[in-house]
Amino acid sequence: MAVSDADVLHVAALARLAMPADRVPALVRELNGILDHMAVLETVDVTSVGDDARTAMPRRDDIVGSVPLARPLAQFAPSPRDGFLLVPRLSTHSQLGATEGDE
Amino acid sequence: MTAQDVLDLSAAQTARTIADRGASAADVVTASLARVAANAALNAFVTVASEADVRVAADVAPQGILHGVPVAVKDNIATTTLSTSCGSRILAGWVSPYEATAVSKLRAAGAVIIGKTNMDEFAMGSSTENSAFGPTRNPLDHSRVPGGSSGGSAAAVASGACRIAYGSETGGSVRQPAAFCGIVGVKPTYGRVSRFGLVAFASSLDHIGVFGRSVDDAAVGLQVIAGHDPQDATAVDVPVGDYRAAAGRPLTGLVVGVPTEYYPASLDAKIRAKCDRAIDVLRQLGAEIRTVSLPHTDLAIPVYYILAPAEASSNLARFDGVRYGPRAAADDLSDMYERTRSEGFGPEVTRRIILGTYVLSQGHYDAYYLKAMLVRERITQDFANVFASGVHVLFTPTTPSPAFTFGARSDPLDMYLSDIFTATANLAGVPAMSQPIGLVDGMPVGGQLLAAHFREADMFCAAYALEHALGPEALA
Numbered sequence: 001m002a003v004s005d006a007d008v009l010h011v012a013a014l015a016r017l018a019m020p021a022d023r024v025p026a027l028v029r030e031l032n033g034i035l036d037h038m039a040v041l042e043t044v045d046v047t048s049v050g051d052d053a054r055t056a057m058p059r060r061d062d063i064v065g066s067v068p069l070a071r072p073l074a075q076f077a078p079s080p081r082d083g084f085l086l087v088p089r090l091s092t093h094s095q096l097g098a099t100e101g102d103e
Numbered sequence: 104m105t106a107q108d109v110l111d112l113s114a115a116q117t118a119r120t121i122a123d124r125g126a127s128a129a130d131v132v133t134a135s136l137a138r139v140a141a142n143a144a145l146n147a148f149v150t151v152a153s154e155a156d157v158r159v160a161a162d163v164a165p166q167g168i169l170h171g172v173p174v175a176v177k178d179n180i181a182t183t184t185l186s187t188s189c190g191s192r193i194l195a196g197w198v199s200p201y202e203a204t205a206v207s208k209l210r211a212a213g214a215v216i217i218g219k220t221n222m223d224e225f226a227m228g229s230s231t232e233n234s235a236f237g238p239t240r241n242p243l244d245h246s247r248v249p250g251g252s253s254g255g256s257a258a259a260v261a262s263g264a265c266r267i268a269y270g271s272e273t274g275g276s277v278r279q280p281a282a283f284c285g286i287v288g289v290k291p292t293y294g295r296v297s298r299f300g301l302v303a304f305a306s307s308l309d310h311i312g313v314f315g316r317s318v319d320d321a322a323v324g325l326q327v328i329a330g331h332d333p334q335d336a337t338a339v340d341v342p343v344g345d346y347r348a349a350a351g352r353p354l355t356g357l358v359v360g361v362p363t364e365y366y367p368a369s370l371d372a373k374i375r376a377k378c379d380r381a382i383d384v385l386r387q388l389g390a391e392i393r394t395v396s397l398p399h400t401d402l403a404i405p406v407y408y409i410l411a412p413a414e415a416s417s418n419l420a421r422f423d424g425v426r427y428g429p430r431a432a433a434d435d436l437s438d439m440y441e442r443t444r445s446e447g448f449g450p451e452v453t454r455r456i457i458l459g460t461y462v463l464s465q466g467h468y469d470a471y472y473l474k475a476m477l478v479r480e481r482i483t484q485d486f487a488n489v490f491a492s493g494v495h496v497l498f499t500p501t502t503p504s505p506a507f508t509f510g511a512r513s514d515p516l517d518m519y520l521s522d523i524f525t526a527t528a529n530l531a532g533v534p535a536m537s538q539p540i541g542l543v544d545g546m547p548v549g550g551q552l553l554a555a556h557f558r559e560a561d562m563f564c565a566a567y568a569l570e571h572a573l574g575p576e577a578l579a
């Protein structure tokens with residue numbers, strides 16, 4: 001299960017780390033060396049342990065998405081419309097050419 | 104008796120001397136700062152408190168068990184009076200708005216904090232070479248590392264700046280530097296000391312630990328910070344024993360286990376000889392020595408270096424330029440996150456975040472993270488089986504070698520293997536400590552004692568007796 005350049009770049013994106021191209025080969029080599037040492041775990045029989053560990057952890061897809069807001073946009077203002085937030089009319093609006101009836 | 108002389112007394116004697124008006128607390132902490140300055144070449148401290156501040160703190164310090172005793176605190180334990188940088192550029196100069204429970208308990212006991220000590224960045228390392236503020240040097244040989252990640256705290260105690268210092272342990276970061284610097288280092292049971300205010304690295308493995316110049320200093324240092332804390336959900340509400348009461352207690356009836364897996368054929372013969380000598384001493388003092396087995400010991404490093412980076416990759420997500428850290432200039436939010444983190448983290452932290460994210464990612468989770476979680480249970484069960492068989496404490500070498508020279512472990516895996524005898528205790532959550540048992544090629548080596556959960560007193564009982572019996576031989 002050797003780590004590739006693409007793996008490192010994908011994982012770096014998931015971890016939100018900028019990864020200069022010249023850093024990738026060394027990281028690939030180091031990670032493969034470390035993970036080779038982990039291979040011994042494959043030989044351990046764990047059939048009788050850890051039912052909780054197998055089932056308790058919810059999982060999600062590995063997707064580098066946008067940065068979500070903690071709350072929906074609509075919760076920040078009472079009157080969203082077409083992706084904009086409607087705000088009270090201020091006196092300065094008329095100076096900018098706002099028409100009568102605008103909110 | 105001068106204030107400098109008082110610094111060489113044990114922590115408990117220092118507090119008594121100050122209480123008896125044999126010295127002023129302000130003068131003792133000032134003398135401590137003078138020693139820090141005299142040893143500036145060690146680079147043991149990231150931040151040193153001002154003389155004016157420590158004198159004021161000493162003047163108003165409560166008359167507790169550490170009245171007027173200068174102590175040093177690792178730079179990942181939150182203090183409101185000094186910055187908490189975790190040895191990282193990304194937190195350089197950051198001052199916490201709240202204080203760690205351990206620090207609050209120290210202040211309540213009368214201790215005076217003289218500074219924040221250097222460390223591997225975010226406690227990731229075994230040599231204190233990974234600090235953004237430069238490496239710390241071993242006080243006994245400046246060409247060698249002090250161990251890590253709590254190398255600054257170990258160097259502070261070993262250089263005589265203070266008798267007690269605090270560090271953190273995730274895989275041996277107190278015991279290993281204690282062994283390298285010829286002092287005592289204690290990692291308590293998981294849950295014995297509150298981690299509230301300890302910047303998280305790997306939450307299921309992190310502990311606050313204590314360094315002492317002697318076993319008694321370490322016992323006092325742990326006594327003060329141990330106990331339940333409602334602000335830490337992992338702190339366990341179990342009564343705290345009197346660790347110092349173990350001093351002078353006979354070892355008759357104490358069963359000391361010697362696990363064969365910690366004495367492989369490849370172990371340095373000189374370290375083995377020092378361990379054999381210490382085991383003989385324990386036997387002569389009345390302890391029963393019993394050979395035991397912890398069959399999954401060789402799996403500790405693979406398990407540790409999957410679980411710790413996995414947890415770190417999650418814990419360090421908060422250092423993003425929004426919640427913590429100076430914000431890098433960028434065109435959009437994602438770019439800002441990536442630049443901030445890449446500019447703020449050093450190479451070892453980056454490596455571990457990448458490794459941790461990889462073992463948690465789709466297609467690799469079951470093979471690495473889940474498997475490591477399950478094998479961890481095997482390691483924990485090994486300890487439970489041995490202690491259930493009637494063994495009170497285990498005795499092992501702390502490290503496979505004495506302190507190495509700077510740059511000697513440039514391969515990450517070589518460095519990780521430094522933790523081979525210490526990571527097991529963090530995985531199992533059992534208490535463990537290191538104390539000096541002799542010199543090998545002029546450098547100290549440590550003997551490690553481990554006990555069952557919340558049985559720190561058993562460990563200290565053996566440690567006091569061994570220290571007394573070895574005497575100056577412990578550093579010869």
